[in-house]
Structures are given as structure tokens and as C-alpha cells.
Amino acid sequence: MPKPRRGVDTTNGSAAVSELHVTAAERLGAVGQRFTTLRRTLVDLLAEARQPLSIPDILSSEPTLAQSSVYRNLAVLEEVGVVRRVVTTDDFARHELAEDLTEHHHHLICSACGVVEDFTASPHVERSVARAISEVSDLTGFTSEHHRLDLIGVCRACA
Amino acid sequence: MPKPRRGVDTTNGSAAVSELHVTAAERLGAVGQRFTTLRRTLVDLLAEARQPLSIPDILSSEPTLAQSSVYRNLAVLEEVGVVRRVVTTDDFARHELAEDLTEHHHHLICSACGVVEDFTASPHVERSVARAISEVSDLTGFTSEHHRLDLIGVCRACA
DNA sequence: CTCAGTGCAAAGGATTTGCATGCCG
């Protein structure tokens, strides 16, 4: 049952956004890192996007940013648990906000153009998956940190 | 509900293996490619493995193979639908036989050592996922070719 | 003042490709 995610309130300065900033600043501060302008920009970009962004996506949207800084800061944000790296099928890694800063969701990955869209699964599906995970953990000793349920196919635009 | 996959019969020359060879040869032949010794070696390696293999895995197991030939032939086998590329979280792509040559399954990906293990989900989980997919297709116009349900976590060895 | 952060340029590293040779059909 897909439904829109994020974009709850894209107004700058909204309660949701400033809370996000506070959380990001806290997590960075915990390891002696600052919440700089560039990092704020990255967080805001990811928060406003309706899908994970690749580095080219980010650079084209903010051409003044240095490529290496984007890579470096996304890595830092990933380490402190603000950003999550999403691996798809094309050559570019993509990034989105960590799940505890947005909401649990899944991806539709277009094998033709590489674009990634978000969707949320029905509670019933999530319950099934959760059960499967605990079964697997019990039987194999594998400790699951999180799961990914992605659909790979062809998006409407490429069809 | 994890259970062993493949390895149904690892005896060379068994019915299952020769059938696999016939299928591979057919799919290659359909686009004017041959089922060469090297390709047969790759198919056999993947068939015997209990998990997707990276190129380094393959090269260390068959040190005489040229790296570029392995890359090139895995790409060819992927194009004709004999092999599937599995994207994980580390730097190496991994490869396994296409699902219609083995059976539908999922992956346990260790975020520490990068190793990938196979597991199969219960029919109930698969039914839920199948339903979710049709819901998404109906609502978004996305045509799903296949799905991936992977668990990312820490394997017993790394725990 | 100090030290993390930034930008530029160069290095890394998995994967791809050009080219000459080998081999199956």
C-alpha cells in the first residue's frame, strides 16, 4: 500500500525540520563533530527528496558544493546514524535519511533508468517479514540489524 | 524458515547438472554465443556454491582464470539470463545462478565481513510479499520484475 | 589560537575495453 512519505512539511523552520536539525546536531556532537552549513544543506536536501539521492543528484542541485566534501560528509553523517547509504543496481550509491528520522519504507528500483522511489508496505507484510526475521535469527545465529525489501522492475516512465 | 539450497546433487555429470548445462547452452546459443569451457566452469562454480560468489572468490578458487575473462563472461551469462548479479554492501559485486535455475531465495548479508548466505522464506511471507507487489503495481504503474528481501546484520562468525 | 571542515588535485580500486592471438564450428 504505497503512500507519500516525507514532505510532511517542507517549510523551512517548521517544527519537524528543526527537530531533525537538533537530532543531527546531537548525533554529530556525540563524536566531536559539528553540524556545519554544508551538513545542514545535505540533511535538508535528503529530507525534502522523495527518494534516495545519488551524488550527481546532489551536485546538480547544489553546483557550488565540492564533490569530495559531499562524499566526505555523507560518510560522516552515515557513521553517526543520520544518513543511510542505499545500494541499488546502477553505478551510483544513493543516500537517504536514517529510518529513525523518517519512517520505515522500501524501494522501487527501476532497472532501466536506475531511479529509486519509496513506498511503504502494508502492516501485514511488515509483520510477516518481522516473523521471518526472528525465525532466521533463531535458526542461524544471524543477528539482523535491518532488512530491505526492494522491488526491481521498470518504472512507469521507462515502460 | 531457512533450509539448505542447491547442492541437490554436486556429483559431476548428474542429471541436474547436465540439465543446467543444456539450459545454459540454449540461452547462450539463442544470441549466437557459445557455451565454452570457461563459461561451463563459471556455471559449475556458481551451482556448487551455497552462496553468491564475488570475483575474488572465483579467482582464488580457479587461479588460472584471467580476471577480465571472468568479468566479461559473467556479464554475458547475466545478459542471457543464466546468472544474476547480487549487489551487497561491500565493494564487490557477487553472482549466483538465475532464480529459474535454482529456487527463489533471499540473502543474509553480514555488514561486518560482507559474506552473503542464502535462506528461503516461509510460504506465508512470500504470499504477503507477492500481494504487496501487486498492490504497488496497481497503484504506481511500476512493473516488478523481481524482488529482493535481504537481511542485513552480523553473521554468527562476526558476532 | 586551535582544530575540525573544506576544496582542489591526485590516488585508489573495482570493473571495462582495445587489441592481437587462439580456437571452435
Add this chain to the structure above:
DNA sequence: CGGCATGCAAATCCTTTGCACTGAG
């Protein structure tokens, strides 16, 4: 014989890193 397949080496291209400079506290 002709064209696909192979191996070696060089090229690609995303990503990471070295280094000197800038800026916030």
C-alpha cells in the same frame, strides 16, 4: 576460413585521500 572467445595491459569512472587553507569557538 570467419567470427567468437581469451588474455594482457591500459583505460574508465566512482570514490577516497593528501594537503594546505579557511573559519568557527
